[in-house]
Amino acid sequence: MLRLLILLLTTWTGSAMVRVPLRRVPSIRAQLRTQGVLEEFLKDHRPDMFNRRYAQCFPPGTPSLRLRRSSEKIYNFMDAQYYGEISVGTPPQNFSVIFDTGSADLWVPSSYCVSQACALHRRFKAFESKTFHHDGRIFGIHYGSGHLLGVIGRDTVKIGNMTILNQEFGESVYEPGSAFVTAKFDGVLGLAYQSLAEILGNPVFDNMLAQQIVDQPVFSFYLTRRTKTSTPEGELLLGGIDEAMFDQPINWLPVITKRYWQIRMDSVVVQGGRSFCQGECHAIFDTGTSLIGGPTNEIVRLQQLIGATPTNSGEFVVDCARLSSLPHITFILGGKEYTLTSEHYVRKEPFGFRDLCFSGFQAIDINSPEGPLWILGDVFLTEYYSIFDRGLDRIGLAHARHPIQ
Known part of the structure:
Protein backbone atom coordinates (compact mmCIF):
# COMPACT_ATOMS: atom_id res chain seq x y z
CA MET A 1 0.00 0.00 0.00
CA LEU A 2 2.86 2.39 0.83
CA ARG A 3 4.45 1.75 -2.57
CA LEU A 4 1.09 2.29 -4.28
CA LEU A 5 0.58 5.58 -2.41
CA ILE A 6 4.06 6.79 -3.38
CA LEU A 7 3.36 5.85 -7.02
CA LEU A 8 0.06 7.72 -7.03
CA LEU A 9 1.60 10.85 -5.47
CA THR A 10 4.47 10.76 -7.96
CA THR A 11 2.03 10.44 -10.88
CA TRP A 12 -0.14 13.31 -9.63
CA THR A 13 2.84 15.63 -9.08
CA GLY A 14 4.25 14.82 -12.50
CA SER A 15 0.98 15.70 -14.20
CA ALA A 16 0.78 19.08 -12.42
CA MET A 17 3.39 20.63 -14.69
CA VAL A 18 3.69 20.51 -18.45
CA ARG A 19 6.55 21.47 -20.74
CA VAL A 20 5.60 23.03 -24.05
CA GLN A 211 -9.76 23.54 -12.31
CA GLN A 212 -6.67 22.89 -10.14
CA ILE A 213 -4.66 21.20 -12.85
CA VAL A 214 -1.33 22.96 -12.24
CA ASP A 215 0.97 22.31 -9.31
CA GLN A 216 1.72 26.00 -8.74
CA PRO A 217 0.06 29.22 -10.01
CA VAL A 218 3.20 29.91 -12.03
CA PHE A 219 4.41 29.63 -15.62
CA SER A 220 7.86 30.38 -16.97
CA PHE A 221 9.58 30.98 -20.31
CA TYR A 222 12.96 29.97 -21.64
CA LEU A 223 13.45 31.62 -25.04
CA THR A 224 16.33 30.50 -27.23
CA ARG A 225 18.81 32.36 -29.34
CA ARG A 226 19.07 31.80 -33.07
CA THR A 227 22.54 30.66 -34.09
CA LYS A 228 24.23 30.43 -37.49
CA THR A 229 23.86 26.66 -37.54
CA SER A 230 20.57 25.98 -35.77
CA THR A 231 17.45 27.32 -34.11
CA PRO A 232 17.12 25.40 -30.82
CA GLU A 233 13.75 25.01 -29.17
CA GLY A 234 12.68 27.12 -26.23
CA GLU A 235 10.24 26.11 -23.55
CA LEU A 236 7.11 27.24 -21.73
CA LEU A 237 6.68 25.45 -18.40
CA LEU A 238 3.15 25.61 -17.03
CA GLY A 239 2.89 25.04 -13.29
CA GLY A 240 6.44 25.72 -12.15
CA ILE A 241 10.02 26.69 -12.96
CA ASP A 242 13.05 24.75 -14.20
CA GLU A 243 16.15 25.68 -12.23
CA ALA A 244 18.36 23.94 -14.80
CA MET A 245 17.51 26.69 -17.30
CA PHE A 246 18.92 29.66 -15.37
CA ASP A 247 21.52 30.87 -12.90
CA GLN A 248 20.52 32.08 -9.45
CA PRO A 249 19.53 34.48 -8.00
CA ILE A 250 15.99 35.31 -9.10
CA ASN A 251 15.05 38.98 -8.91
CA TRP A 252 11.35 39.35 -8.09
CA LEU A 253 9.38 42.36 -9.34
CA PRO A 254 5.83 43.11 -8.12
CA VAL A 255 3.08 43.52 -10.71
CA ILE A 256 1.69 47.05 -10.49
CA THR A 257 -1.45 46.80 -12.62
CA LYS A 258 -3.19 43.46 -13.18
CA ARG A 259 -3.87 43.79 -16.90
CA TYR A 260 -0.55 43.40 -18.62
CA TRP A 261 2.35 41.90 -16.71
CA GLN A 262 3.33 45.42 -15.76
CA ILE A 263 6.13 46.51 -13.40
CA ARG A 264 7.98 49.67 -12.39
CA MET A 265 11.22 50.31 -14.24
CA ASP A 266 13.87 52.47 -12.58
CA SER A 267 15.63 53.69 -15.73
CA VAL A 268 17.25 52.80 -19.07
CA VAL A 269 20.91 53.75 -19.34
CA VAL A 270 23.05 53.95 -22.47
CA GLN A 271 26.70 53.23 -21.77
CA GLY A 272 28.60 56.50 -21.61
CA GLY A 273 25.48 58.42 -22.61
CA ARG A 274 22.17 59.59 -21.34
CA SER A 275 19.45 57.91 -19.34
CA PHE A 276 15.83 57.37 -20.27
CA CYS A 277 12.80 56.67 -18.11
CA GLN A 278 14.40 58.82 -15.44
CA GLY A 279 12.73 58.87 -12.03
CA GLU A 280 10.74 55.71 -12.77
CA CYS A 281 8.39 54.61 -15.52
CA HIS A 282 6.45 51.43 -16.23
CA ALA A 283 7.21 48.46 -18.46
CA ILE A 284 5.37 45.31 -19.52
CA PHE A 285 6.82 41.88 -20.24
CA ASP A 286 5.51 40.63 -23.55
CA THR A 287 6.51 37.32 -25.15
CA GLY A 288 4.38 38.16 -28.21
CA THR A 289 6.50 41.16 -29.23
CA SER A 290 9.89 40.43 -30.71
CA LEU A 291 11.51 43.83 -30.09
CA ILE A 292 11.90 46.28 -27.23
CA GLY A 293 9.41 49.11 -27.50
CA GLY A 294 9.16 52.51 -25.91
CA PRO A 295 7.76 56.03 -26.32
CA THR A 296 8.59 57.50 -29.72
CA ASN A 297 10.52 60.53 -28.44
CA GLU A 298 12.78 58.36 -26.28
CA ILE A 299 13.28 55.55 -28.79
CA VAL A 300 14.27 58.00 -31.53
CA ARG A 301 16.96 59.46 -29.27
CA LEU A 302 18.07 55.97 -28.28
CA GLN A 303 18.43 55.02 -31.96
CA GLN A 304 20.65 58.06 -32.46
CA LEU A 305 22.87 57.10 -29.53
CA ILE A 306 23.53 53.62 -30.97
CA GLY A 307 24.14 55.06 -34.44
CA ALA A 308 21.01 53.60 -36.01
CA THR A 309 19.64 55.32 -39.11
CA PRO A 310 16.13 55.06 -40.59
CA THR A 311 15.47 53.31 -43.89
CA ASN A 312 12.80 54.05 -46.49
CA SER A 313 10.70 51.31 -44.92
CA GLY A 314 10.83 53.04 -41.55
CA GLU A 315 13.09 50.50 -39.84
CA PHE A 316 16.40 51.46 -38.24
CA VAL A 317 19.66 49.84 -39.31
CA VAL A 318 23.21 49.98 -37.99
CA ASP A 319 26.54 49.38 -39.68
CA CYS A 320 27.34 45.69 -39.16
CA ALA A 321 31.06 46.54 -39.09
CA ARG A 322 30.50 48.70 -36.00
CA LEU A 323 28.72 46.17 -33.79
CA SER A 324 31.66 45.66 -31.43
CA SER A 325 31.83 49.40 -30.73
CA LEU A 326 28.16 49.96 -29.99
CA PRO A 327 27.23 50.91 -26.41
CA HIS A 328 25.69 48.61 -23.86
CA ILE A 329 22.06 49.30 -22.94
CA THR A 330 21.15 48.68 -19.30
CA PHE A 331 17.62 48.31 -17.95
CA ILE A 332 17.43 48.86 -14.18
CA LEU A 333 14.57 46.89 -12.67
CA GLY A 334 14.02 46.57 -8.93
CA GLY A 335 17.46 48.04 -8.33
CA LYS A 336 19.15 45.34 -10.44
CA GLU A 337 20.98 45.97 -13.73
CA TYR A 338 20.05 44.01 -16.88
CA THR A 339 22.56 44.80 -19.58
CA LEU A 340 22.22 44.06 -23.29
CA THR A 341 25.15 44.28 -25.69
CA SER A 342 24.87 44.88 -29.43
CA GLU A 343 24.98 41.09 -29.85
CA HIS A 344 21.65 41.03 -28.02
CA TYR A 345 19.82 44.10 -29.37
CA VAL A 346 20.91 44.02 -33.02
CA ARG A 347 19.26 41.49 -35.38
CA LYS A 348 21.49 40.42 -38.25
CA GLU A 349 19.69 39.09 -41.32
CA PRO A 350 21.07 37.99 -44.71
CA PHE A 351 20.24 40.16 -47.70
CA GLY A 352 21.70 38.92 -50.97
CA PHE A 353 25.46 38.47 -50.53
CA ARG A 354 25.70 40.54 -47.37
CA ASP A 355 24.08 41.02 -43.99
CA LEU A 356 21.83 43.81 -42.82
CA CYS A 357 21.80 44.73 -39.14
CA PHE A 358 18.50 45.96 -37.70
CA SER A 359 18.03 47.74 -34.41
CA GLY A 360 16.07 45.75 -31.84
CA PHE A 361 14.26 48.87 -30.60
CA GLN A 362 11.01 50.25 -31.96
CA ALA A 363 8.75 53.19 -31.18
CA ILE A 364 5.43 52.12 -29.68
CA ASP A 365 3.26 54.63 -27.87
CA ILE A 366 1.04 53.03 -25.22
CA ASN A 367 -0.78 55.41 -22.96
CA SER A 368 -1.84 54.15 -19.55
CA PRO A 369 -2.99 55.77 -16.30
CA GLU A 370 0.60 55.35 -15.11
CA GLY A 371 2.01 57.12 -18.17
CA PRO A 372 3.75 55.83 -21.32
CA LEU A 373 4.77 52.17 -21.19
CA TRP A 374 7.92 50.41 -22.33
CA ILE A 375 7.64 46.87 -23.77
CA LEU A 376 10.27 44.31 -22.88
CA GLY A 377 9.82 41.82 -25.71
CA ASP A 378 11.79 38.84 -26.94
CA VAL A 379 15.01 40.83 -27.53
CA PHE A 380 15.12 41.26 -23.75
CA LEU A 381 13.46 38.01 -22.65
CA THR A 382 15.81 35.84 -24.70
CA GLU A 383 18.59 36.75 -22.28
CA TYR A 384 16.62 36.16 -19.10
CA TYR A 385 14.55 33.28 -17.79
CA SER A 386 11.19 34.84 -16.94
CA ILE A 387 8.78 33.57 -14.26
CA PHE A 388 5.17 34.76 -14.14
CA ASP A 389 3.69 34.18 -10.69
CA ARG A 390 -0.10 34.58 -10.50
CA GLY A 391 -0.20 33.48 -6.86
CA LEU A 392 1.87 36.41 -5.60
CA ASP A 393 1.39 38.70 -8.64
CA ARG A 394 5.07 39.10 -9.40
CA ILE A 395 7.61 38.47 -12.16
CA GLY A 396 10.95 36.77 -11.61
CA LEU A 397 14.03 37.28 -13.76
CA ALA A 398 17.26 35.30 -13.78
CA HIS A 399 20.10 34.94 -16.28
CA ALA A 400 19.19 32.23 -18.79
CA ARG A 401 21.67 29.46 -19.47
CA HIS A 402 22.35 29.34 -23.20
CA PRO A 403 24.66 26.85 -24.94
CA ILE A 404 28.03 28.31 -25.88
CA GLN A 405 27.87 29.24 -29.58
Whole structure:
Protein backbone atom coordinates (compact mmCIF):
# COMPACT_ATOMS: atom_id res chain seq x y z
CA MET A 1 0.00 0.00 0.00
CA LEU A 2 2.86 2.39 0.83
CA ARG A 3 4.45 1.75 -2.57
CA LEU A 4 1.09 2.29 -4.28
CA LEU A 5 0.58 5.58 -2.41
CA ILE A 6 4.06 6.79 -3.38
CA LEU A 7 3.36 5.85 -7.02
CA LEU A 8 0.06 7.72 -7.03
CA LEU A 9 1.60 10.85 -5.47
CA THR A 10 4.47 10.76 -7.96
CA THR A 11 2.03 10.44 -10.88
CA TRP A 12 -0.14 13.31 -9.63
CA THR A 13 2.84 15.63 -9.08
CA GLY A 14 4.25 14.82 -12.50
CA SER A 15 0.98 15.70 -14.20
CA ALA A 16 0.78 19.08 -12.42
CA MET A 17 3.39 20.63 -14.69
CA VAL A 18 3.69 20.51 -18.45
CA ARG A 19 6.55 21.47 -20.74
CA VAL A 20 5.60 23.03 -24.05
CA PRO A 21 8.42 23.12 -26.63
CA LEU A 22 8.60 26.53 -28.31
CA ARG A 23 9.86 26.90 -31.86
CA ARG A 24 11.29 30.14 -33.09
CA VAL A 25 9.67 31.53 -36.21
CA PRO A 26 11.87 33.30 -38.78
CA SER A 27 10.97 36.97 -38.88
CA ILE A 28 8.27 37.91 -41.36
CA ARG A 29 10.80 40.14 -43.09
CA ALA A 30 13.04 37.14 -43.71
CA GLN A 31 10.11 35.05 -44.94
CA LEU A 32 8.97 37.75 -47.35
CA ARG A 33 12.51 38.28 -48.61
CA THR A 34 12.85 34.55 -49.26
CA GLN A 35 9.62 34.67 -51.27
CA GLY A 36 10.89 37.69 -53.20
CA VAL A 37 7.94 39.91 -52.23
CA LEU A 38 9.42 42.06 -49.46
CA GLU A 39 9.55 45.33 -51.39
CA GLU A 40 5.99 44.94 -52.66
CA PHE A 41 4.77 44.18 -49.16
CA LEU A 42 6.44 47.23 -47.65
CA LYS A 43 4.79 49.48 -50.23
CA ASP A 44 1.37 48.32 -49.04
CA HIS A 45 2.13 48.33 -45.29
CA ARG A 46 3.52 51.49 -43.80
CA PRO A 47 5.85 50.74 -40.88
CA ASP A 48 3.73 52.73 -38.45
CA MET A 49 0.81 50.44 -39.32
CA PHE A 50 2.87 47.28 -39.65
CA ASN A 51 4.85 47.44 -36.42
CA ARG A 52 2.43 48.92 -33.92
CA ARG A 53 1.08 46.26 -31.63
CA TYR A 54 -1.07 48.30 -29.32
CA ALA A 55 -3.85 50.75 -30.15
CA GLN A 56 -7.55 51.09 -29.63
CA CYS A 57 -9.26 47.90 -30.70
CA PHE A 58 -12.49 49.46 -31.94
CA PRO A 59 -11.83 53.01 -33.11
CA PRO A 60 -14.67 55.50 -33.70
CA GLY A 61 -16.55 54.76 -36.91
CA THR A 62 -16.90 51.00 -36.47
CA PRO A 63 -20.08 50.72 -34.37
CA SER A 64 -21.13 47.43 -35.94
CA LEU A 65 -18.05 45.74 -34.48
CA ARG A 66 -18.39 47.10 -30.95
CA LEU A 67 -18.78 44.75 -28.02
CA ARG A 68 -20.31 45.70 -24.71
CA ARG A 69 -16.85 46.48 -23.37
CA SER A 70 -13.99 48.44 -24.87
CA SER A 71 -10.38 47.50 -25.45
CA GLU A 72 -7.15 49.36 -26.05
CA LYS A 73 -4.92 46.85 -27.74
CA ILE A 74 -4.10 45.30 -31.08
CA TYR A 75 -1.43 42.78 -31.83
CA ASN A 76 1.49 42.72 -34.20
CA PHE A 77 1.55 38.98 -34.90
CA MET A 78 3.93 39.58 -37.79
CA ASP A 79 7.10 39.45 -35.71
CA ALA A 80 5.94 37.28 -32.81
CA GLN A 81 8.55 34.56 -32.93
CA TYR A 82 7.86 31.73 -30.51
CA TYR A 83 5.02 29.25 -30.85
CA GLY A 84 3.98 25.81 -29.60
CA GLU A 85 1.26 23.20 -30.07
CA ILE A 86 -2.14 22.77 -28.42
CA SER A 87 -5.33 20.91 -29.33
CA VAL A 88 -8.99 21.94 -29.22
CA GLY A 89 -12.07 19.69 -29.26
CA THR A 90 -12.91 15.99 -28.94
CA PRO A 91 -11.31 14.24 -30.75
CA PRO A 92 -8.43 16.74 -30.52
CA GLN A 93 -7.68 19.10 -33.42
CA ASN A 94 -4.10 20.39 -33.35
CA PHE A 95 -3.03 24.03 -33.72
CA SER A 96 0.16 26.02 -33.35
CA VAL A 97 -0.26 29.13 -31.23
CA ILE A 98 1.79 32.03 -29.96
CA PHE A 99 1.93 31.90 -26.16
CA ASP A 100 1.51 35.61 -25.57
CA THR A 101 1.87 37.36 -22.20
CA GLY A 102 0.70 40.58 -23.85
CA SER A 103 -2.89 39.41 -24.44
CA ALA A 104 -5.43 37.25 -22.64
CA ASP A 105 -7.54 35.49 -25.29
CA LEU A 106 -7.30 32.18 -27.13
CA TRP A 107 -8.33 32.11 -30.79
CA VAL A 108 -7.77 29.81 -33.76
CA PRO A 109 -9.05 29.95 -37.37
CA SER A 110 -12.53 28.57 -38.04
CA SER A 111 -13.44 26.12 -40.78
CA TYR A 112 -15.96 28.77 -41.89
CA CYS A 113 -13.27 31.42 -42.36
CA VAL A 114 -13.29 32.87 -45.88
CA SER A 115 -9.89 34.61 -45.86
CA GLN A 116 -6.74 33.52 -47.65
CA ALA A 117 -4.85 33.43 -44.36
CA CYS A 118 -7.22 30.78 -43.01
CA ALA A 119 -6.88 28.66 -46.13
CA LEU A 120 -3.14 28.43 -45.42
CA HIS A 121 -3.56 27.36 -41.80
CA ARG A 122 -5.25 24.64 -39.80
CA ARG A 123 -8.91 25.44 -39.12
CA PHE A 124 -11.17 24.35 -36.30
CA LYS A 125 -14.11 22.16 -37.33
CA ALA A 126 -16.69 22.68 -34.60
CA PHE A 127 -19.07 20.14 -36.12
CA GLU A 128 -16.48 17.38 -35.59
CA SER A 129 -16.07 18.02 -31.86
CA LYS A 130 -18.31 16.15 -29.42
CA THR A 131 -17.56 18.63 -26.62
CA PHE A 132 -18.09 21.91 -28.50
CA HIS A 133 -20.65 24.43 -27.24
CA HIS A 134 -21.66 27.40 -29.37
CA ASP A 135 -21.70 30.69 -27.48
CA GLY A 136 -23.45 33.01 -29.90
CA ARG A 137 -21.37 36.13 -29.22
CA ILE A 138 -18.94 37.69 -31.68
CA PHE A 139 -15.53 39.22 -31.12
CA GLY A 140 -13.37 41.50 -33.20
CA ILE A 141 -9.93 43.07 -33.13
CA HIS A 142 -9.04 45.99 -35.37
CA TYR A 143 -5.52 46.06 -36.80
CA GLY A 144 -3.55 48.84 -38.42
CA SER A 145 -3.31 46.75 -41.59
CA GLY A 146 -6.59 44.86 -41.26
CA HIS A 147 -8.83 43.32 -38.66
CA LEU A 148 -9.96 40.03 -37.24
CA LEU A 149 -13.58 38.96 -36.71
CA GLY A 150 -14.97 35.77 -35.25
CA VAL A 151 -17.42 33.91 -33.05
CA ILE A 152 -17.00 32.60 -29.53
CA GLY A 153 -17.37 29.01 -28.38
CA ARG A 154 -16.40 26.66 -25.55
CA ASP A 155 -14.58 23.37 -25.83
CA THR A 156 -11.93 21.13 -24.33
CA VAL A 157 -8.38 22.43 -24.75
CA LYS A 158 -5.28 20.29 -24.25
CA ILE A 159 -1.75 21.56 -23.65
CA GLY A 160 0.69 18.71 -23.35
CA ASN A 161 -0.87 16.23 -20.92
CA MET A 162 -3.15 18.83 -19.32
CA THR A 163 -6.85 19.07 -20.18
CA ILE A 164 -8.86 22.28 -19.66
CA LEU A 165 -12.63 21.81 -19.80
CA ASN A 166 -15.20 24.29 -21.17
CA GLN A 167 -12.58 26.79 -22.27
CA GLU A 168 -13.90 29.96 -23.92
CA PHE A 169 -12.10 30.68 -27.19
CA GLY A 170 -12.57 32.50 -30.44
CA GLU A 171 -12.98 31.10 -33.94
CA SER A 172 -11.81 33.66 -36.48
CA VAL A 173 -14.03 33.78 -39.55
CA TYR A 174 -12.53 36.81 -41.30
CA GLU A 175 -8.82 37.66 -41.47
CA PRO A 176 -8.48 40.17 -44.32
CA GLY A 177 -5.17 41.42 -45.67
CA SER A 178 -1.80 39.70 -45.68
CA ALA A 179 -0.93 40.11 -41.99
CA PHE A 180 -1.64 36.44 -41.20
CA VAL A 181 -0.89 34.88 -44.57
CA THR A 182 2.83 34.24 -43.98
CA ALA A 183 2.52 33.45 -40.26
CA LYS A 184 3.87 30.05 -39.24
CA PHE A 185 1.35 29.78 -36.42
CA ASP A 186 -2.41 29.31 -36.54
CA GLY A 187 -3.60 31.37 -33.58
CA VAL A 188 -2.75 32.97 -30.26
CA LEU A 189 -3.05 31.86 -26.64
CA GLY A 190 -2.96 34.82 -24.28
CA LEU A 191 -1.42 34.58 -20.80
CA ALA A 192 -2.11 38.06 -19.44
CA TYR A 193 -4.65 38.92 -16.75
CA GLN A 194 -8.37 38.40 -17.31
CA SER A 195 -9.07 42.16 -17.24
CA LEU A 196 -7.25 42.42 -20.59
CA ALA A 197 -9.42 39.81 -22.30
CA GLU A 198 -11.74 40.57 -25.22
CA ILE A 199 -13.61 37.29 -24.81
CA LEU A 200 -15.76 37.22 -21.68
CA GLY A 201 -14.90 34.28 -19.45
CA ASN A 202 -11.71 32.88 -17.98
CA PRO A 203 -8.48 32.94 -20.00
CA VAL A 204 -6.72 29.60 -20.33
CA PHE A 205 -4.36 29.88 -17.36
CA ASP A 206 -7.17 31.20 -15.14
CA ASN A 207 -9.16 28.06 -15.98
CA MET A 208 -6.12 25.92 -15.25
CA LEU A 209 -6.01 27.50 -11.80
CA ALA A 210 -9.78 27.21 -11.26
CA GLN A 211 -9.76 23.54 -12.31
CA GLN A 212 -6.67 22.89 -10.14
CA ILE A 213 -4.66 21.20 -12.85
CA VAL A 214 -1.33 22.96 -12.24
CA ASP A 215 0.97 22.31 -9.31
CA GLN A 216 1.72 26.00 -8.74
CA PRO A 217 0.06 29.22 -10.01
CA VAL A 218 3.20 29.91 -12.03
CA PHE A 219 4.41 29.63 -15.62
CA SER A 220 7.86 30.38 -16.97
CA PHE A 221 9.58 30.98 -20.31
CA TYR A 222 12.96 29.97 -21.64
CA LEU A 223 13.45 31.62 -25.04
CA THR A 224 16.33 30.50 -27.23
CA ARG A 225 18.81 32.36 -29.34
CA ARG A 226 19.07 31.80 -33.07
CA THR A 227 22.54 30.66 -34.09
CA LYS A 228 24.23 30.43 -37.49
CA THR A 229 23.86 26.66 -37.54
CA SER A 230 20.57 25.98 -35.77
CA THR A 231 17.45 27.32 -34.11
CA PRO A 232 17.12 25.40 -30.82
CA GLU A 233 13.75 25.01 -29.17
CA GLY A 234 12.68 27.12 -26.23
CA GLU A 235 10.24 26.11 -23.55
CA LEU A 236 7.11 27.24 -21.73
CA LEU A 237 6.68 25.45 -18.40
CA LEU A 238 3.15 25.61 -17.03
CA GLY A 239 2.89 25.04 -13.29
CA GLY A 240 6.44 25.72 -12.15
CA ILE A 241 10.02 26.69 -12.96
CA ASP A 242 13.05 24.75 -14.20
CA GLU A 243 16.15 25.68 -12.23
CA ALA A 244 18.36 23.94 -14.80
CA MET A 245 17.51 26.69 -17.30
CA PHE A 246 18.92 29.66 -15.37
CA ASP A 247 21.52 30.87 -12.90
CA GLN A 248 20.52 32.08 -9.45
CA PRO A 249 19.53 34.48 -8.00
CA ILE A 250 15.99 35.31 -9.10
CA ASN A 251 15.05 38.98 -8.91
CA TRP A 252 11.35 39.35 -8.09
CA LEU A 253 9.38 42.36 -9.34
CA PRO A 254 5.83 43.11 -8.12
CA VAL A 255 3.08 43.52 -10.71
CA ILE A 256 1.69 47.05 -10.49
CA THR A 257 -1.45 46.80 -12.62
CA LYS A 258 -3.19 43.46 -13.18
CA ARG A 259 -3.87 43.79 -16.90
CA TYR A 260 -0.55 43.40 -18.62
CA TRP A 261 2.35 41.90 -16.71
CA GLN A 262 3.33 45.42 -15.76
CA ILE A 263 6.13 46.51 -13.40
CA ARG A 264 7.98 49.67 -12.39
CA MET A 265 11.22 50.31 -14.24
CA ASP A 266 13.87 52.47 -12.58
CA SER A 267 15.63 53.69 -15.73
CA VAL A 268 17.25 52.80 -19.07
CA VAL A 269 20.91 53.75 -19.34
CA VAL A 270 23.05 53.95 -22.47
CA GLN A 271 26.70 53.23 -21.77
CA GLY A 272 28.60 56.50 -21.61
CA GLY A 273 25.48 58.42 -22.61
CA ARG A 274 22.17 59.59 -21.34
CA SER A 275 19.45 57.91 -19.34
CA PHE A 276 15.83 57.37 -20.27
CA CYS A 277 12.80 56.67 -18.11
CA GLN A 278 14.40 58.82 -15.44
CA GLY A 279 12.73 58.87 -12.03
CA GLU A 280 10.74 55.71 -12.77
CA CYS A 281 8.39 54.61 -15.52
CA HIS A 282 6.45 51.43 -16.23
CA ALA A 283 7.21 48.46 -18.46
CA ILE A 284 5.37 45.31 -19.52
CA PHE A 285 6.82 41.88 -20.24
CA ASP A 286 5.51 40.63 -23.55
CA THR A 287 6.51 37.32 -25.15
CA GLY A 288 4.38 38.16 -28.21
CA THR A 289 6.50 41.16 -29.23
CA SER A 290 9.89 40.43 -30.71
CA LEU A 291 11.51 43.83 -30.09
CA ILE A 292 11.90 46.28 -27.23
CA GLY A 293 9.41 49.11 -27.50
CA GLY A 294 9.16 52.51 -25.91
CA PRO A 295 7.76 56.03 -26.32
CA THR A 296 8.59 57.50 -29.72
CA ASN A 297 10.52 60.53 -28.44
CA GLU A 298 12.78 58.36 -26.28
CA ILE A 299 13.28 55.55 -28.79
CA VAL A 300 14.27 58.00 -31.53
CA ARG A 301 16.96 59.46 -29.27
CA LEU A 302 18.07 55.97 -28.28
CA GLN A 303 18.43 55.02 -31.96
CA GLN A 304 20.65 58.06 -32.46
CA LEU A 305 22.87 57.10 -29.53
CA ILE A 306 23.53 53.62 -30.97
CA GLY A 307 24.14 55.06 -34.44
CA ALA A 308 21.01 53.60 -36.01
CA THR A 309 19.64 55.32 -39.11
CA PRO A 310 16.13 55.06 -40.59
CA THR A 311 15.47 53.31 -43.89
CA ASN A 312 12.80 54.05 -46.49
CA SER A 313 10.70 51.31 -44.92
CA GLY A 314 10.83 53.04 -41.55
CA GLU A 315 13.09 50.50 -39.84
CA PHE A 316 16.40 51.46 -38.24
CA VAL A 317 19.66 49.84 -39.31
CA VAL A 318 23.21 49.98 -37.99
CA ASP A 319 26.54 49.38 -39.68
CA CYS A 320 27.34 45.69 -39.16
CA ALA A 321 31.06 46.54 -39.09
CA ARG A 322 30.50 48.70 -36.00
CA LEU A 323 28.72 46.17 -33.79
CA SER A 324 31.66 45.66 -31.43
CA SER A 325 31.83 49.40 -30.73
CA LEU A 326 28.16 49.96 -29.99
CA PRO A 327 27.23 50.91 -26.41
CA HIS A 328 25.69 48.61 -23.86
CA ILE A 329 22.06 49.30 -22.94
CA THR A 330 21.15 48.68 -19.30
CA PHE A 331 17.62 48.31 -17.95
CA ILE A 332 17.43 48.86 -14.18
CA LEU A 333 14.57 46.89 -12.67
CA GLY A 334 14.02 46.57 -8.93
CA GLY A 335 17.46 48.04 -8.33
CA LYS A 336 19.15 45.34 -10.44
CA GLU A 337 20.98 45.97 -13.73
CA TYR A 338 20.05 44.01 -16.88
CA THR A 339 22.56 44.80 -19.58
CA LEU A 340 22.22 44.06 -23.29
CA THR A 341 25.15 44.28 -25.69
CA SER A 342 24.87 44.88 -29.43
CA GLU A 343 24.98 41.09 -29.85
CA HIS A 344 21.65 41.03 -28.02
CA TYR A 345 19.82 44.10 -29.37
CA VAL A 346 20.91 44.02 -33.02
CA ARG A 347 19.26 41.49 -35.38
CA LYS A 348 21.49 40.42 -38.25
CA GLU A 349 19.69 39.09 -41.32
CA PRO A 350 21.07 37.99 -44.71
CA PHE A 351 20.24 40.16 -47.70
CA GLY A 352 21.70 38.92 -50.97
CA PHE A 353 25.46 38.47 -50.53
CA ARG A 354 25.70 40.54 -47.37
CA ASP A 355 24.08 41.02 -43.99
CA LEU A 356 21.83 43.81 -42.82
CA CYS A 357 21.80 44.73 -39.14
CA PHE A 358 18.50 45.96 -37.70
CA SER A 359 18.03 47.74 -34.41
CA GLY A 360 16.07 45.75 -31.84
CA PHE A 361 14.26 48.87 -30.60
CA GLN A 362 11.01 50.25 -31.96
CA ALA A 363 8.75 53.19 -31.18
CA ILE A 364 5.43 52.12 -29.68
CA ASP A 365 3.26 54.63 -27.87
CA ILE A 366 1.04 53.03 -25.22
CA ASN A 367 -0.78 55.41 -22.96
CA SER A 368 -1.84 54.15 -19.55
CA PRO A 369 -2.99 55.77 -16.30
CA GLU A 370 0.60 55.35 -15.11
CA GLY A 371 2.01 57.12 -18.17
CA PRO A 372 3.75 55.83 -21.32
CA LEU A 373 4.77 52.17 -21.19
CA TRP A 374 7.92 50.41 -22.33
CA ILE A 375 7.64 46.87 -23.77
CA LEU A 376 10.27 44.31 -22.88
CA GLY A 377 9.82 41.82 -25.71
CA ASP A 378 11.79 38.84 -26.94
CA VAL A 379 15.01 40.83 -27.53
CA PHE A 380 15.12 41.26 -23.75
CA LEU A 381 13.46 38.01 -22.65
CA THR A 382 15.81 35.84 -24.70
CA GLU A 383 18.59 36.75 -22.28
CA TYR A 384 16.62 36.16 -19.10
CA TYR A 385 14.55 33.28 -17.79
CA SER A 386 11.19 34.84 -16.94
CA ILE A 387 8.78 33.57 -14.26
CA PHE A 388 5.17 34.76 -14.14
CA ASP A 389 3.69 34.18 -10.69
CA ARG A 390 -0.10 34.58 -10.50
CA GLY A 391 -0.20 33.48 -6.86
CA LEU A 392 1.87 36.41 -5.60
CA ASP A 393 1.39 38.70 -8.64
CA ARG A 394 5.07 39.10 -9.40
CA ILE A 395 7.61 38.47 -12.16
CA GLY A 396 10.95 36.77 -11.61
CA LEU A 397 14.03 37.28 -13.76
CA ALA A 398 17.26 35.30 -13.78
CA HIS A 399 20.10 34.94 -16.28
CA ALA A 400 19.19 32.23 -18.79
CA ARG A 401 21.67 29.46 -19.47
CA HIS A 402 22.35 29.34 -23.20
CA PRO A 403 24.66 26.85 -24.94
CA ILE A 404 28.03 28.31 -25.88
CA GLN A 405 27.87 29.24 -29.58
